[in-house]
Amino acid sequence: MDAITLWTVALLAIPLAGAAATGLLARLPSGRGSLGAAATTVGTTTLTAVAVVLAVASSGVVGSGSEIRIGLGPLDPSSGPAGAAWSVAPAALGLVFVAIGWRARSRSIVLLALVQLALGVAAAVAELSAGHPAGPVGGALLLDPLAGLLLAVSGLVGGLIVIYAVGYEPVHLAHRGLSPARAPAFLAWLLLFLASMHLLVLADDLRLLVVGWELTTLCSWGLIAFDGDRPALAGASQALRYNLVGGIGLGVAALAAGPGAGLTTVVAEAVGGTGGAIAALIVLGLVIGAITKSALLPAHPWLLGAMVAAAPVSALLHASTMVKAGGYLLLRISPALAALEPMAVAVAVLGALTFAGAAVAALREHDLKRALALSTISSLGLIAVGAGIASPEAVAAGALVIAFHAVAKALAFLTVGSVEGATGTRDVEALAGIARRAPRLAGAFLVAAAAMALPPFGLVVAKWALLVAGGPEPILVALLAIGAAAGVALWTMLSVRLLLRRTGPGPAPGRISRHERAAIATLAGAAVLGLVLAAPVATTIADPVAVAITGTDPHLASGWSLALGTSDFTVPLVAALVVTSALVVAWVASRVHRTTPRPYLAGADLRAGGGHGSASPMGVGTAFRGPGARIDRAASAGFYWRAGGAAGERISSRALLIAGWLGLGLLGLAALLGGTGVGW
Amino acid sequence: MTPAAVTLALVATLVAPLGVGLLLGVDRRMTAAMQLRVGPPLLQPLYDLTKLVAKRSPAADRLSAGLVAGQAILAAGAFAMVLGGGDILVAALVLGVARVLFILAAGAVDSPYAQLGVGREVVLLVAAEPLLIMTVVAYGVAAGSFASSDVASHEGLVLGLPTLGVTLGVLLAIALRKSPFDLATSHHAHQELVKGSTTEMAGPWLALAELGHWYEAAMVLALVALASVGAPLIAAGLVALSYVVAVVLDNTVPRATWRAAIGIAWGVGGTAAVVALAMAGATAGAV
Numbered sequence: 001m002d003a004i005t006l007w008t009v010a011l012l013a014i015p016l017a018g019a020a021a022t023g024l025l026a027r028l029p030s031g032r033g034s035l036g037a038a039a040t041t042v043g044t045t046t047l048t049a050v051a052v053v054l055a056v057a058s059s060g061v062v063g064s065g066s067e068i069r070i071g072l073g074p075l076d077p078s079s080g081p082a083g084a085a086w087s088v089a090p091a092a093l094g095l096v097f098v099a100i101g102w103r104a105r106s107r108s109i110v111l112l113a114l115v116q117l118a119l120g121v122a123a124a125v126a127e128l129s130a131g132h133p134a135g136p137v138g139g140a141l142l143l144d145p146l147a148g149l150l151l152a153v154s155g156l157v158g159g160l161i162v163i164y165a166v167g168y169e170p171v172h173l174a175h176r177g178l179s180p181a182r183a184p185a186f187l188a189w190l191l192l193f194l195a196s197m198h199l200l201v202l203a204d205d206l207r208l209l210v211v212g213w214e215l216t217t218l219c220s221w222g223l224i225a226f227d228g229d230r231p232a233l234a235g236a237s238q239a240l241r242y243n244l245v246g247g248i249g250l251g252v253a254a255l256a257a258g259p260g261a262g263l264t265t266v267v268a269e270a271v272g273g274t275g276g277a278i279a280a281l282i283v284l285g286l287v288i289g290a291i292t293k294s295a296l297l298p299a300h301p302w303l304l305g306a307m308v309a310a311a312p313v314s315a316l317l318h319a320s321t322m323v324k325a326g327g328y329l330l331l332r333i334s335p336a337l338a339a340l341e342p343m344a345v346a347v348a349v350l351g352a353l354t355f356a357g358a359a360v361a362a363l364r365e366h367d368l369k370r371a372l373a374l375s376t377i378s379s380l381g382l383i384a385v386g387a388g389i390a391s392p393e394a395v396a397a398g399a400l401v402i403a404f405h406a407v408a409k410a411l412a413f414l415t416v417g418s419v420e421g422a423t424g425t426r427d428v429e430a431l432a433g434i435a436r437r438a439p440r441l442a443g444a445f446l447v448a449a450a451a452m453a454l455p456p457f458g459l460v461v462a463k464w465a466l467l468v469a470g471g472p473e474p475i476l477v478a479l480l481a482i483g484a485a486a487g488v489a490l491w492t493m494l495s496v497r498l499l500l501r502r503t504g505p506g507p508a509p510g511r512i513s514r515h516e517r518a519a520i521a522t523l524a525g526a527a528v529l530g531l532v533l534a535a536p537v538a539t540t541i542a543d544p545v546a547v548a549i550t551g552t553d554p555h556l557a558s559g560w561s562l563a564l565g566t567s568d569f570t571v572p573l574v575a576a577l578v579v580t581s582a583l584v585v586a587w588v589a590s591r592v593h594r595t596t597p598r599p600y601l602a603g604a605d606l607r608a609g610g611g612h613g614s615a616s617p618m619g620v621g622t623a624f625r626g627p628g629a630r631i632d633r634a635a636s637a638g639f640y641w642r643a644g645g646a647a648g649e650r651i652s653s654r655a656l657l658i659a660g661w662l663g664l665g666l667l668g669l670a671a672l673l674g675g676t677g678v679g680w
Numbered sequence: 681m682t683p684a685a686v687t688l689a690l691v692a693t694l695v696a697p698l699g700v701g702l703l704l705g706v707d708r709r710m711t712a713a714m715q716l717r718v719g720p721p722l723l724q725p726l727y728d729l730t731k732l733v734a735k736r737s738p739a740a741d742r743l744s745a746g747l748v749a750g751q752a753i754l755a756a757g758a759f760a761m762v763l764g765g766g767d768i769l770v771a772a773l774v775l776g777v778a779r780v781l782f783i784l785a786a787g788a789v790d791s792p793y794a795q796l797g798v799g800r801e802v803v804l805l806v807a808a809e810p811l812l813i814m815t816v817v818a819y820g821v822a823a824g825s826f827a828s829s830d831v832a833s834h835e836g837l838v839l840g841l842p843t844l845g846v847t848l849g850v851l852l853a854i855a856l857r858k859s860p861f862d863l864a865t866s867h868h869a870h871q872e873l874v875k876g877s878t879t880e881m882a883g884p885w886l887a888l889a890e891l892g893h894w895y896e897a898a899m900v901l902a903l904v905a906l907a908s909v910g911a912p913l914i915a916a917g918l919v920a921l922s923y924v925v926a927v928v929l930d931n932t933v934p935r936a937t938w939r940a941a942i943g944i945a946w947g948v949g950g951t952a953a954v955v956a957l958a959m960a961g962a963t964a965g966a967v
Contacts, residue, residue, distance in 0.1 A: 363806075433790070454780070455773045464769055467813065471821040472964065474957035477814055478950065485776075485809030489802050492780045496787035496798060501741050574770060577757045578777065581750040585781070589746030592739045599740070599791030600879050622790060634792040639799025 007055035008070050008143060011151065011198045014051055018044025019191035026184035037184030038166045044191055045159035052155030056148045063540050064145075065547025069204070071139030077205050078140065078260075086207040087127045087259065090251060091120025093214040097244060100221065104237050112244035116214075119251035123207070127259035140205035142264065145544035149399055150201035150328055153406040154194060154321040160519045161320065162190050164414050165312035167515025171421055172310050176227055186226055190316065193219035197321050201328060204262040206254040213250055213289065216322050217243040223313040224306050235305035242302040246292025246326075253285030263332055270336035280675030283336050283343060286329055287667065294326025294380040296354045298660025303377055307369045311417020314369060319376050319409035324402050327383030331398050334549060338390035340674030343667065348388025348470070350663035352479035354381025357656050359486035363493065363641035364652060368416045368426040372409065375452065375490060378483060379405045382462065385480070389469050392546040392554035397465035399545035400538060400556070404458035404530060408451035411523040415445040418520065422510045428494060429637060433502035441512070442498050444524045451527040453491040456534045456574040465556060497638045531575060598622075601634055689764035693756055700894040700901075701726040703923075704856075710927050729887055737883025740789045745885050747785035752888045754778035755895035762902045765829035772816045775899055779805055782892055786877035797876020800864035803938040807861070807945035808854045811847050814953035815903060818844060822960035828906060835910035838918065841959055843952040848904050849922045850949035855897040858926055860936035860944060871935055 021040050025033030059068050077083040094117030101109030143151075165187060170180035196219055200212030220243065225236035256278055257266055266282050269275035275282070290296075295303035306318050317323070330337070330347060337344040355378050362374035379401055386398025419434065419441060420426040435442035451457045455464075463484050470476040530537060538556045546554045598605055604624040626632040704725040712719025721727070739745035755778035761771035783805065787798035818841055820826040823834035831837070838845075854861045862868065864877045881889050901919075908915025936944060 454777050455770065460773060464773060467769060467817055468820065468826065471817055472961035474954045474961065477817050477957055478810070478954050481810035481813035481817070482946075484813060485806050488776055488780060488809065489806045492783050492805065493802055496784050499743065499784055499788055500790055501743075501788055502790040573766075574774060577754065577774065581753045581757070581781070584753055585743075585746035585750040587746070588749045589742040592742045592745045594742060595738045595740075597738065597740055599789055600793060601791075602793075622792070636790055636792045636795030638795070639802055 003058045004055060004068060004143070005070050005073075007051050007058060008141060008202065009072070010051040011048065011055055011155070011202070012195055014044060014047050015191045015195035015198065018048075019188045019195060022184050022191060023188035026182070026188055030181060033184050034170070034181060037187055041166055041187045041191065042163055045162045045194075048194060049155050049159045052151050055143065056151060059143050059148070061143060061145050061148050061544065061548075063544055065544050065551075065553070067142060067144035067548055069139045070141040070143060070202070072141065076140055077207050083207070083259065084124060084127055086205075086211060087124040088120060089207075089211045090214055090247075091117050091124065093211070093218060094118075094120050096218065097240070100240065104233065106237050106241070108241055109237060109244065112241065112248065115248055116244060116251055119248065119255055123251070123255050123259070126255065130259055140208050140262070141202040142204035142262075143202060144548045145541075146328065146331060146399065146548060147201050149403060149541055149545060150321075150324065151198060153324065153402065154197045154201070157320050157406045157410050157523070158194055158197070158316055160522055161312050161316040161410055161414065162187070162194070164315075164417075164516050164519035165190055165310075167513030168312055168417060168421065169310065171513065172417075173227075175421065175424075176229075178227065182226075186223070186310075189219055189222050189226065190312065193223070193317060193322070197325070200325055204264055206257055206261050206263065206266070207259070209263065210247075210250055210254050213293070213325070214247055216293075216317075216325065217247060220306070220317050220322060223317060224309045226309070226313075231308045235308040238305040239302040242292050242295075242299050246289040246299075249285040249288030249292070251285075253282045253289070256282050256285065263329075267333055267336045270333075271339045273339065277675040279336070280340055280343070280671050283333060283340060283674075284667070284671040286333055287337075287343070287347060290326035290329040290384075291350070291664075292326070293329075294323050294384065295377050296326070296350060296381055296384055296660070297357055297377075297663060298657045300354070300358065300374075300377050300656065300660070304370060304373050307373050311413055311420070314373070315410045315413035315417070318373065319413050320406040323376065323380055324383075324406065327380055327387070327398065327402060330384055330387035331395055331402075331545070331549065334387040334390040334395055337388060340671075342670035342673040344388050344390050346388070346663070346667040346670035348385050348473075348476060349479075349666060350660075351381045351384025351386075351388055352476050352483070353659045353663050354378065355385060356381075356479040356483035356486065357659050359483045359490060360641070361652055361656055362490045363486060364649070366428045366638065366640055368419075368428055368431075368494070369413070371428075371490060371494065372412055372416065375487065376405075376409055378487060379409070379452075379459070381483070382466065385466055385470070385476070386462070389466065389476075390550070391469050392550045392552040393465050393556060394469040395549050396538070396542035396546035396554045396556040397462040397469070400458045400462040400465075400542040403537070403541050404451065404462070407523055407526050407530065408448045408457075408459065411451075411520065411527055412445060412448035414516070414520050414523065415441060415448065418512050418516050419445075421516075422512060428497045432497045432638070433500045435498040436501055441520075444520050445498065446495055447524045447527050449491040449495050451530060453488045454578065456578065457527075457531055458534055458537060461534060461538065461556070493638060493640075502635070531578070534575060599634075606631065685764055689760050692763050693760040696756075696759060696898045697729075697891060697894050698726065700898050701729065703897075703901075707856075707923075707927055710924075711931055714928070714931055729890060732887035732890070733884050735883035737885070739885050740791075740880040740882070744785045744788035744880070747781045747788065748881065748885050748888045748892070751778045751781035751785060752892040752895070754781060755892040755899070759895050759899045759902060762828045762899060762906070765827055767826045768816045768819060768828045768831060768903070768906070769813070769826050771828070771899070772812050775812070775896060776805075776809055778892055778896070779809075782889060783877070785889070786880070789880045791880050793873065793876055793879040796873060797864045797879065800873075800938055801877050803941060804854055804861060804864055807942045808851060811851055811945060811949045811953055812900075814950070814957060815844055815847050815851070818953065818956045818960045819903070819906065821957065821964050824964060831906050832909045837907040838911055838915050840963055841907070841956040843959070844907065844956040845918055845922060846952035847949040847956065848900060849926060850945050851900045851903075852897065852922070853926050853929070854945070855893065855900050856926075857893070858930040860929070860933050861941055862930075863935055863938060863941060866935070 022037045025037040077086045097113035169183040169186045173180045196215030203209040221236050221240045270279040292299045358374045358378035365371040383398045386394040601624045606623045622634040705722040709719040758771045758775040783801045819831050823831040
């Protein structure tokens, strides 16, 4: 066994072993395993991170477009019994889902799980009747720059989130009135998830991909439902329902492709035009799976429902890693989409609708987690746009979104988790002015906001590249422009509330555990480094992905200008400008005298010592004498895109669904056209 | 970018506020003429600015003071990028950052009027930013490059993409805070909110905020100029015409509600931009 195989297998084995050990410790009575579980978890994530670094480094895929095929030895599906076992595994998971649906008394989940069970059995029968074992030559796993990127995200960013969870979860459970002794079980779920995610991104053989995919669905259900109260169970069931639909799409694709097919062979057949209608069906199945996993319109409701889960779950599964699996799959099959051209257009349009729709809808929210969830959906739409445009620049931009969004959104979710843990609220209005009382914690959130919205952070580079690449398509550009503007507006609105100088009482954060602090500080440092190193990061991460998938190097980082010519303008120059202005902001702010003049209240304000001021029960700050000499306080509220109250809420959520179904209809039509070879 | 070009761009960036100030002076004279008044001297906006700079007003908030300085630098930087032959799409994104910093500066104090203005500034950001991006992308697609030097040397943009004139007009009205887009802060004393977002700024800090807005307007004007390097006379006529239209509208139409502002911006400016994008795509495809 060579070094790469060793470290790659370790990527699967270490988190799995850690999950098993933590799970066993969780069974110990009255929380005696808590300390051991925490130590095991930290050790496991550290080892996993080391394995990721060693696997990616020893494979040499960093900075190049090369790929390496890795076998699983006796477990490789190309050997007869193992292949059948991998085929049957989704059916076994289907059984688990039937049981879950049965316990939740959800007929739809049982039904969907039964369909999945049937698909798994059919796949196994097809494999056994084919007689001879089949599989990709040289192994079922594929390590290339895209897989390496996803591994780095789940191994490094995901590892930090799990370490955060070690400090966060006991406190969170205590807050919820649950026994902190349940924390080890939570950590075991997280570690099991890491192993499943690694299997998912490394798998080339569709049988392995389906197993990894369904395992992440299972982990998502387990972690959302973990608190066990009614909203948690409802959110978990909803998420499961959507993801089972996607799993069925994937199962159909695997069945249609037949045993032994891998993502590479599927793409090759579609590109070569040898697949015919079957190729279109396979690709459609994969796209349906990706849409549900990435919560693109119209499958977005499950991700909003999943926000009842604890902060590390939202950060790990529902922002950084699991929901990226959909975008990852789309990027991987983007050459196939391009070959079945109408499908590429449909995916790009659906992605752009998601990008713009979710960003605009987020402007309604003052629940921080819901706003973050909608922003996540929006960013996932952006990845789909990249896969749909399918040019080297667009694919590289999609990879860049995966990388930068993972860091920025994980940071944002973890910060919100700590703020909520310390203050008991995540409502922006209740938290107005928190940046003045807890500058470091709120500062981390502001760093995340900047990383999401401001150039030259990678996310903006990606938006910029997609605008350039999508140039000739007016509707696409219009949707991208609206989504970009709404995204910037969202982060501005949230930041402006947090930065407010508000006199009077407000929630002050209490103590935050050292695990939480370490994770947040590291992620914030990484986000700031992303500002300084935007160009080199693009060279090492994004360009190789495009080379591996499309065969062409887009040189995304060389000068920020591509496809349509060159300019002398470079990322470092923008970075210099932004950094200069940031320094000026800090310098001026430090030079200006600290004064607190009363805000302008059109002369109606109550002065201290003027008879009412200090004696006023409302405090001096913004107290004023209103109509009828009534003493009032002019505390200002933020602006939200609130048209029509609850009715407006219904209208906006309905509009999102309608847009999503239209996009889905377009996708179906595109698959039909692509499958029959008609084209537009 | 050669050193000479950099120097030229920097000098032009420093001089640009004078031009915008002069333009605003003409604006005030024209407005006065429409109301049968004489109006202030042509250089009054510049006098106002220097007066503000000379004042010694305390900042309402330290952070706000810093941010307002930062936004002026970024707005000037974005404008310099366009003049220096840089990527116009990047410049548009940097200008967006300047707007964001201004909004943060305006919202740093818990003042009801300023907060009202901030909410409306966000609305204007949502209204204007897509138009700016679409305009710039249309330029890039038509010219085959996003470098402003290439866009400038591409002839016939102004005639090839006539609908962009409408979009740029809307953008100019928003940048200059003209009616019906003066909901966040206004130059007209009869509006229901006169100084919204700038309520808590005074003296040099207000001057810096104004300067940022002037650079924003200068950037829109630079985009107009880019499209018309090939046909300066037509361009000058179009600019004069749209400016007159803007001033007349400013003095005749009332302020829009925030929903109407987005409706007008996206409905009129956005449709025009989408048409321009389609035309740009068609001509670029034909070549």
